[in-house]
Each structure stands twice: as C-alpha cells, then as structure tokens.
Amino acid sequence: MSEAGAPFPLVLSAPSGAGKSTLASMLRQRNRDVAFSVSATTRAPRPGEVDGVHYHFVSEPEFLRMRDAGELIEWAPVHQNYYGTPVKELHRAQARGEHLLMDIDVQGARQIRERVPEAVLVFILPPSGRALVQRLAGRGTESADVLERRLRNAEDEIRAAPEFDFVVVNDRLERAVDDLEAVLRGRKPARRGPEIEATVARLCAEVERELGPDGPVERLRQKGPR
C-alpha cells in the first residue's frame, strides 16, 4: 500500500447497483487530483457514452491485439465482453501527480494487487440485500432473468470483499464519499474492521432471500415478460 501523500491508483470494485459510479463521480468532483481511468472495452456504447471519455470502445481483434502487445495492465471478461485498463492511463496519472480512480471488477482488482503494489483496493458494499435490489431494479427496465443474473453475480462479488484493503458501506452517500476521501488522504475510514466476514455473510443471506419464492424477482417473473 502507498504512503500517505503520494498519489496512488485507487481501485473501486462493487457489485452492480451498489452505487460505485455515483460515488466515483462525487469523489472526483470533490478532489481535483483524482483522474478517472478510461478502460478499453469490446461492449457497444450505451446512449450518451462517448468514445475516449467513458470507455475506449474497440473491436475484439483490437482488444486482443492490445492485450497481446502488453498494452493492458489488467483485463478480464465481464458479462460476455472484454474490459481492460490501458497501461498508458497509469503512466499519464503518474506524470500528472494524480490519483488514478479505477472502476474495475474483482478479477481486475486481483491483477492490480499483483502488478501495481502501491494501488489501494476498496470494495463498496450496499447496506442491505433489499437496498441492492431496489437500486438495481430502480431503473425498472430489467427483466426477472437479468435481475436474477445480476444478483447472483453480486453475491459472488460480495464474497470477495475481505480480499480488499478497505470496505466502504454505501448507506448514506455523503458518508460513503467521506470514507473514500479518508482512504485517498491516507486516513483509515471509520468502517473497516474485522466484522467484514459477518457483514458479507449477512448480505449474501439477504440477497438469497430476495431471490427466494416470496422475493421481488419471483414477483417480477410472475408478471411475465415486459
């Protein structure tokens, strides 16, 4: 882990819906010495996404070329697409004296742990299984199958939380950003602690309940396809 004061890459991982993008934007707004890492991906841009800003959108052959040429510090298949962090993102942040904020999945975080020893890894947890479902389903566009797949992935990701340097629970937004800022400034956030294993077990049990016969996913399924 890095010494306090020197800029370092800050890896943020979280199950989809935990609020990672919201927190990353707020952290960036409050801290001018934080730069977003722009990943390469083979997935198609969503409406409003800009090439070179949100992602470098590349074809699969181009992605594989970048990977084989050693242009990616880490890469992983996520949801049937490839994602990877270009080495040049790290070099640019180092040259500018900025913290590099990397929004990557658990597989990528593990690679960063090995290859970039000064990086600090933070896992964002939702406050409860119910809150995770509400945030995921909030958009109202997901089918029961998609919601179920995301929740099952979420459970797998949540189980990896103890591997991370810090865990931040995103209950109240402002408080969660304060915790992230504490990590950035080399202070320990208020809520880390040995109770993480118990928190992970509780959250996984709650997610299972949400997936059960009386849960929202089944209710959505019974309403039929949209």
Ligand code: ADP
């Ligand atoms: P992720 O990037 O982890 O998938 P988002 O940042 O897109 O998640 O957040 C998912 C939804 O949850 C969004 O509607 C966001 O406004 C909401 N959200 C994020 N953090 C909180 C919070 N602390 N309290 C309530 N809602 C939140």
Ligand code: 5GP
């Ligand atoms: P999305 O397609 O919704 O933007 O991102 C899907 C997932 O891919 C998220 O969990 C995000 O953190 C992860 N991701 C985005 N960029 C990278 C990357 O460069 N490397 C890895 N390993 N994961 C990434």
